[in-house]
Amino acid sequence: MKITEHLENAKETLFSFEILPPLKGQSLKELLEGISPLMEFKPPFVDVTYHREEYIYKKHPNGLLEKISTKKRPGTVGICAAIMNRFQIDAVPHLLCGGFTKEETENALIDLNFIGVENVLALRGDAPKTEGKFIPEPDGHHFASELVEQIVRMNNGKYLHEETETSFHTDFCVGVAGYPEKHFEAPSMKFDLKRLKEKVDKGAEYVVTQMFFDNQKYFEFVDQVREAGINVPIIPGIKPITTIGQITMLPRTFFLDLPDALMDELEKCKTNAEVREVGIEWSINQCKELVKAKVPSLHFYTMSKASTTYAIAKEVF
Numbered sequence: 001m002k003i004t005e006h007l008e009n010a011k012e013t014l015f016s017f018e019i020l021p022p023l024k025g026q027s028l029k030e031l032l033e034g035i036s037p038l039m040e041f042k043p044p045f046v047d048v049t050y051h052r053e054e055y056i057y058k059k060h061p062n063g064l065l066e067k068i069s070t071k072k073r074p075g076t077v078g079i080c081a082a083i084m085n086r087f088q089i090d091a092v093p094h095l096l097c098g099g100f101t102k103e104e105t106e107n108a109l110i111d112l113n114f115i116g117v118e119n120v121l122a123l124r125g126d127a128p129k130t131e132g133k134f135i136p137e138p139d140g141h142h143f144a145s146e147l148v149e150q151i152v153r154m155n156n157g158k159y160l161h162e163e164t165e166t167s168f169h170t171d172f173c174v175g176v177a178g179y180p181e182k183h184f185e186a187p188s189m190k191f192d193l194k195r196l197k198e199k200v201d202k203g204a205e206y207v208v209t210q211m212f213f214d215n216q217k218y219f220e221f222v223d224q225v226r227e228a229g230i231n232v233p234i235i236p237g238i239k240p241i242t243t244i245g246q247i248t249m250l251p252r253t254f255f256l257d258l259p260d261a262l263m264d265e266l267e268k269c270k271t272n273a274e275v276r277e278v279g280i281e282w283s284i285n286q287c288k289e290l291v292k293a294k295v296p297s298l299h300f301y302t303m304s305k306a307s308t309t310y311a312i313a314k315e316v317f
């Protein structure tokens, strides 16, 4: 079923979450067993992230370095199939501009359609860590809005090459990303909102937000989004802090602020266990307020730590 249908049919706030494929060399078994307990909260859909190639350097005996392209977390499409098969719920693969030509995107969408995927989250992706800025593939997309456009064209039976005989069109529901604290490359919030509107105008039907820790930022974002003339559902992304390292890593990586009241509590923590306790408590309060405000779904970034999400959901749903 389409995400938009799930949201329309819902009488109250839904529970959904996002998982990462396991690292290459690890099995899927632990991941699927790990998320099993979350089925208690009846998620209608689960997102599966996509990870583009990274570069590693191999040193040869003669001292030369070989640059090798590798994918550390392949398997997004296979995991979607496994989730749909095992839990009988929808899986939403993330699809990136980065690392894909338009032709590869078209073929990926055909694969997804053939395995029964009905929703995709269309994203630009980031630059690989070794590159300073995002560079599309030759004949790839520069921005998520272009990817949305390609998916919608396929939904209308328009493939890349006129020679493709089309007796069939896809019917994907497309989601996109939104940033309550602004995307880090956008010169201003107003600019970023215009770009978000482009994605929606081109056919995106819902938005999932970057994580945030201050609900006020989400509420203000939704107000600004509506003022900009965007009327699709805005699903808030929730991530509990669970380790001391995340206190600096999350703001650095995702360009967000931690509220003073949260920091006051985190600064008292000496161990990861204490941080996790504070993080869970904070998320529970955040989620309860968001449910009260009737948000469409609480979308958890599990980062493959389902037990933390479980502890929060148990108190909220």
Ligand code: FAD
Pocket (backbone or CB within 6 Å): 048, 049, 050, 051, 052, 094, 096, 122, 123, 124, 125, 126, 142, 143, 144, 145, 176, 177, 178, 183, 184, 185, 186, 191, 192, 195, 199, 208, 209, 210, 211, 237
């Ligand atoms: P875009 O919407 O293309 O925007 C990127 C930047 O370009 C913004 O600053 C925007 O303002 C600007 N921009 C857009 N259009 C134009 C234009 N026409 N002209 C000039 N500027 C423009 N990354 C992964 O690698 N894998 C994942 O699975 C993944 N999942 C994510 C899920 C969610 C919910 C979120 C919020 C992010 C996720 N990301 C993921 C991270 C995402 O790829 C990065 O944040 C990336 O930097 C931006 O992606 P986007 O789709 O928002 O890009």
